[in-house]
Amino acid sequence: MNRTLPRFLYYLFTAFMSQSIVFAQSPVERALPDPLRLLQDTASITGGSMATDEGFREDNTKILRDRIAQAERRGNLRVSGMLHVRYGGLFLRNGAVDSAAFHFETAVKAFSTAGMPRGEALAHTGIGLARERTGDVTGARAAYTAALGRARDLGDQPTVALLNALIMRTYENETGSHAKALPFAREAFLSTPANAACALATRARHYGELLLALERDAEALPVLKKSLEHVNTCGDRLQKAEILRDLGILSYRSGRYEEALRYFEKSQQADPKLPALRLMRDSYLKLYAGSRIAQDSNRSQYYSRLYRLFKDSVEQLLNSRMLSPDSFTRELAEKSRVLELIERPTALEGRALSTDQLAYNQQLTEAELERLKTEEALARMSQEKMQDKVADNEREEKIRELERQQALQELELSKKALRESRQRQLINLLLAGVVLIIAFLGFLTYRFRVNKKAHLKLDRAYSELKRTHQQLKATQEQLVHSEKMASLGQMTAGIAHEIQNPLNFVNNFAESSTELLEELRQAGSKEEQEELLSDLQINLGKIVHHGKRADGIVKSMLQHSRGGDPVKSMVQLNKLAEEYLHLAYHGMRAKDPGFNCRLEKQLDPALPEVPAVPQEIGRVFLNLLNNAFYAVGERLERVRSTDEVYHPEVRVSTVSLSRYVALSVGDNGTGIPASVRERIFEPFFTTKATGQGTGLGLSISYDIVKAHGGEMKVETEEGRGTLFTLLLPIA
Secondary structure, eight states: OTTHHHHHHHHHHHHHOOOOSSOOOOHHHHTSOOGGGGGGGGHHHHSSOOOGGGTTOHHHHHHHHHHHHHHHHHTOHHHHHHHHHHHHHHHHHTTOHHHHHHHHHHHHHHHHHHTOHHHHHHHHHHHHHHHHHTTOHHHHHHHHHHHHHHHHHHTOHHHHHHHHHHHHHTTTTSTTHHHHHHHHHHHHHHHSOTTOHHHHHHHHHHHHHHHHHTTOHHHHHHHHHHHHHHHHHHTOHHHHHHHHHHHHHHHHHTTOHHHHHHHHHHHHHHSOOHHHHHHHHHHHHHHHHHHHHTTOHHHHHHHHHHHHHHHHHHHHHHHHHTTOHHHHHHHHHHHHHHHHHHOOOSTTTTOOOOHHHHHHHHHHHHHHHHHHHHHHHHHHHHHHHHHHHHHHHHHHHHHHHHHHHHHHHHHHHHHHHHHHHHHHHHHHHHHHHHHHHHHHHHHHHHHHHHHHHHHHHHHHHHHHHHHHHHHHHHHHHHHHHHHHHHHHHHHHHHHHHHHHHHHHHHHHHHHHHHHHHHHHHHOOSHHHHHHHHHHHHHHHHHHHHHHHHHHHHHHHHHHHHOOSOOOOEEEOHHHHHHHHHHHHHHHHHHHOTTOOOEEEEEOOTTOOOEEEOHHHHHHHHHHHHHHHHHHHHHHHHHHTTSSOOOOOEEEEEEEEOSSEEEEEEEEOSOOOOGGGGGGTTSTTOOOSOTTSOOSOHHHHHHHHHHHTTOEEEEEEETTTEEEEEEEEEOO
16 A cells, blocks of 8 residues: 555656646656556455456456455455545546546545545545546645645655645646646655656756746746756656756746757757747847847848748748648647747836847847748648648539439439338338237236236235234234233232321321310310310321322322323432332232332432433333342242242432433342343243233333433343343433
8 A cells, every 4th residue: 555655646647647838747757557557556455456458347347346345344444445446446547437536535435434544645636536537626626635635644755746746737727827836836846756857857847837937037947957957867858858948948038049049959959849940940030130230240141041941940840730730739739838938027118228129129020020921921821722622622522423413313223123122011011010019009908907906906905904003003002001000000009008008197196186176175274275276286287298198199190090191390219219119019018918028228319300201210110120029029939948048139229420310220039041131121021920921011111211311221140130220311
């Protein structure tokens, strides 16, 4: 991975760099192989190899899909990311840009999750290339920038250089783009390794040409000379010609025409291109005008002869390329590029010119007019040639038309016979078609009837299924209600015991009050009457107190059995737990008068109230407590025939946590076997004997706690006991 990324980015950069005014690529870069083929290098990482020249064959893509699926199943994000990059490269090679972008984006997610910044840089670069293919330079720039951030974090200077060059390229078609592209060109140049001579030459040339375009000639000169040193080391002949031409343009713009000529001549020797000939011709024109002003007849004749020689060479080269649209387009683009670099700044406008300067400019203007007239004449001559060629084409077309007419006359007779034969064939085909249509309509009618019967069967089956579902739903509601009533039945004995206590108090105090009234009638003194009235008032207060207690117990029972939509309120769990503990215990004692159990309560006095439905949480407590008493009762039955000493114990505790209130119900009963521990919350599952449980208690309790936003946990050990813990949110 670490070795693949810089080389991959280098190929991506060099193979996709387009030729433009400032962002041109060197011939060495243009000769590099297809960058997408480098995606096949991931084969060394993912195991196996593939035929790179057959990129998008079905068997290759199937292998990649299978490997991606295998890597994702194993959770191997590294391999999955590299395979997505490879798959994206195949799609990008074959023009499926959207699919390529999808795989590169998937790779970014995989590498990001796996913590692989180099992989992220690789995938972001692929996204940038895909966006650039669609013309979305803004999206491409954003992707390259993301990749650049990863490369900077890694301190990978070669990759930083390449990504800066890619970002620089995205500005090439924007108005005023040179200033925006300049910092990226500079960083690309400064980040390139010192041993990469060709890359340094290219980056320095790009940076220098941007400085030229921004009229920063003084800064451009040392950069272009540095580029020339590197290109001499790497031996790139074509790039050397371009650098020499740029240095010549720099001298030309500064008025050093003889120095400019030397650069242009060297550029022409390295690569005989038309722009260099034009520049040499224009330089000789400038030197000719200067020698005329200086009245140097020898030099003026010499430069005049050279100017005419190069002017003829330019015209001849223009004529040789006039009939080639591709060559014309390339020359036009190159000419625009050179003109942009060679134009002088307009800052000297408005200054007074000397007489010599005016004469010099006049002669240059006259010479330029002469050159333009010559080029115009060449253009007219070329147009006349094109018109002659069009006329020749028209004559040839007329001859071909006559030949076609003669051939048509000769073919007319054979066509007539052919039409008659085709008519007979058409009639036969129509008859066959009618037969086929009738057969097809019959088949459709048959299929329609079959489908209609099938739909009727499906409708009946659906109706039956719906009716069964409604019956099951009604049965489920009945079972839940039965469980509710069963728990209410289990509470009855405890409730009766709880009600009996206040009723006894009411009866006792009522009898005492009757005796006090009798004594009040017989009392003689007022103080004695006041004392008896005070005692009577105390007795009546106690009667009211115990009556309200009995009333509260009855209301709790009614709430427990009440249907309809429950309403949450703030509940004191300590009070609720203590109340249901006594109800469950007395209910157990009502069924087994000889049953005794130690009750242990550890209730947090600072326990906050929680929002809950009291009757539902009470039902949960009651289910857990009934199960606890049942478990200790079962163990007590088992140890009666043995010598084991066993003391039944049921524990209830509450504690306040950070965001929850915990309520625990524990026992030292039989415990739950490990084989059924995972099924205890399933509906209709029970470990009790037949007829002693519906199997819905824990299931309903679990659903109630979940509906309150809480959680129910269980800890158990077979033969030692069980601990259920409820976690209810405070708010």
